[in-house]
Amino acid sequence: MTAERDQLKNSLNSRTKERDQLQNNLNTKTTEKNQLQNSLNTRTTERNQLQNSLTTKTKEKDQLQNTLTTITQERNQLQNSLNTRTTERDQLQNSLNSRTKERDQLQNSLTTRTKDRDKQQNSLKVMTAERDQLKYYLNSRTKERDQLQNSLNTRTTERDQLQNSLNTTTTERDRFKTRLRFYEKPCLDGWWKFGTSCYYVSSTMDSSGAGQKECRTMGGELVIINSREEQIFIHGFKKNVWIGTFKKDRIWKWVDDTPFKPTYWMEGEPNNLNDEVACVEISQTASDPLKSWKDGPCIPKHWVCEKPFTP
Structure with missing residues (x-):
């Protein structure tokens, strides 16, 4: 009975070592994924509770056997969980790689757009300078035109005044001539x-x-x-x-x-x-x-x- 118990105990120790190795692997993977770590912590707490229970009931083979079975199941579950988390990690890594490529493509596109924008900005500055220069020329020509128009209006007014004066003088002269001819002496x-x-x-x-x-x-x-x-x-x-x-x-x-x-x-x-x-x-x-x-x-x-x- 003692030999069997020792054998079970050795077997339990062996299983415990395997479980610890799996636990270490799980801790490493859990570092990569916080969700896996939370789950592993939960399972570790359960394992510690079971470990305490196993230590207390070491003398009872059936209880140890049950504990061994439980630990084995936990190991299998942890292994499955580890495999699942590894698969998720790989998927996330692939997704990260895809996002990185997309980011690099977007960055290249942004760089290209920035260069185009800078070229257009420079072109706009040149166009704005040309527009301002043309506007200045236009204002100068407009002022010159207005001055010429004012001068023309002034000359036209003077001409009209002179013409009216001439017409008045001519009319009066004609009247005088008519009267002088009518009253000759x-x-x-x-x-x-x-x-x-x-x-x-x-x-x-x-x-x-x-x-x-x-x-x-x-x-x-x-x-x-x-x-x-x-x-x-x-x-x-x-x-x-x-x-x-x-x-x-x-x-x-x-x-x-x-x-x-x-x-x-x-x-x-x-x-x-x-x-x-x-x-x-x-x-x-x-x-x-x-x-x-x-x-x-x-x-x-x-x-x-x-x-x-x-x-």
Whole structure:
């Protein structure tokens, strides 16, 4: 009985050594897979419990035999588990290899795409620089065009103004010619006919008051301007002449006390505002006949008389 027990015990020790070797192999494989390690730890705990039970009941052959059978089954299960985990490990390794290849392919593709992107980025920078340069040229040309357009508009406005002035002057000249032809010699010698009046331009110079006295001796008065046509007509004598207006007590009046309008002052005139007595001349320094009145002291100048035309 003791021999049999020893034999069983040896057999149990042998099985235990085999189990320990398998356990070591299992620990190595379990390191690669955490799930296998958890399972192995569970089985190891059971084995330790069985080992304690085997030690306690060593004297009982049947119990040892059962324990041996249990350990053998555990070994087989562990072997199967080891084979299963090894297969899973190999599958995972193959899967890892496949993923590594895919990663390398993706990395190569990414590198290629990055190079393409960098080329396109460089090309975009070149295009952007060219666009900005063209935009600068366009803005410069637009400014030049606008300046030329403004200059053209200014020249066109000036041309239109000159054309209007020419048309006005031509119309007035034609009117004067028509009237002069119609009244070829309507007034006395030395007098000019315009409208319903005769006009005399002095050949000598005198003060405005002296001119007024001379006009009255000839049956007239210093000229009173009643219209723009009459103003242009008097300006056409091409002399600086007194007309029939004066300032007394700082109030402008015509010699016949008619309302003082219309007026045809030069720019900046009248400028003798503080003088209590002043006279008005039609000045030839003004290019525009409708802006040719100038006030000043009543010193000697030529003067113009006006009297009604008597057929």
